[in-house]
Amino acid sequence: MTVPRLLLVEDDPALAELIEFRFKAEGYAVTATPDGDEALLLAQEEAPDLVLLDWMIEGTSGIEVCRRLRRLQETAHVPIIMLTARGAEDDRIRGLDTGADDYVTKPFSPRELVARVNAIMRRIRPALAGEVLSVGDLALDAKAHKATRRGQILSLGPTEFRLLKFFMEHPGRVFSRGQLLDAVWGTESDIELRTVDVHIRRLRKGIEVPGAPDPVRTVRSAGYSLEAV
Template sequence: MKARMLLVEDDAALAELVAWHFRREDFEVRQTVDGEEALLLAREAAPDIVLLDWMIEGLSGLEVCRRLRRMPETQNVPIIMLTARGEEEDRVRGLETGADDYVTKPFSPRELVARVGAVLRRVRPALAGETLSFADIEMDTVGHKVRRAGQVVPLGPTEFRLLRHFLEHPGWVFSRERLLDAVWGHDSDIESRTVDVHIRRLRKAINLPGTADLIRTVRSAGYSLDTAE
């Protein structure tokens, strides 16, 4: 499963170097030098992580960061800022704007790869390994097997993808529309109410006798994988 990266950097040589290193690590990298285009790319296909230069064409990196945090598609996507501004006040501004980490130029590409990996392990465990787990549910993403409390749970392909998406984002609340985009794809003609049908099937499959219902319905918002009642 490739991690999707949006790289926003106007130094062409540095951008190519960074992109090369991450493609070698099996990332799917989309690049731009422009802040407005970065927002358009993020809307078209939400990345798993954003590498964002502070000083870019058009909008500043800080403003792009602010807008990414306001967009529903990217409000939870990790953002690492790349900048030559190393003063503490600048780092604080970047973090307060919504960045998750801050890398000062010049930097080692190997260190950057490690920093990105650390961030993804925190927020997208599926991108760092082959097994996903939450509470007493375990998913083998390679073998396409799911267990609950040690018992094998047979799932159809759609329910498997749906559960996988929840396991990749435990605690996040997803609307029907966002689940359609994530599980069925942007070009899907399926109606949003179809999500409810597959949620019911998923609940029926994974809610074994004596186990809690981990799929939480959030009124007027959507669904979440959560232990909260």
């Protein structure tokens, strides 16, 4: 779930292998097929994050595959990059109008293709663009105001959420109660130091999932820290 998945539809075996190799090196999971109809099935089964689609392929043509992908509920919003030997402007425009998100003309360099894929991934998978904090099995999406552990959604109160966010911004570091008060409650708050203990407990309870160890470490006479587990 954490590795972005590509579906590659390309009937030139040499080129397919080259692309596959390159993207695997970049940390993508790649499924490849030379056939348009199979591509449609795979797209529904595997729910890839992005499709690389050759224009000229066996079976159903690339542009037809593109159109059908757009029509299917499950794949309607998966970004598509068209690959093509043709340089004709009309084809490019037709590709984009059919619902492709981008268009790369052969011969292209693998590096450029990677750069374009990365650019699109940045847009659609915030987790890959560093917009989601992640420490060990914890993840926190500030925009969606959602925190998860091992995929499970956590329900935290406002203060616990801020506390967790602060910890996740500085994983492993130990903070004194005073520092936590300043950072999470604000400098002007005038609150008992010991109150932090209570919120730490509430946080611990909030991020508790069966079988997982407690990532909040107590450092006696120093404070607390969040450890990657």
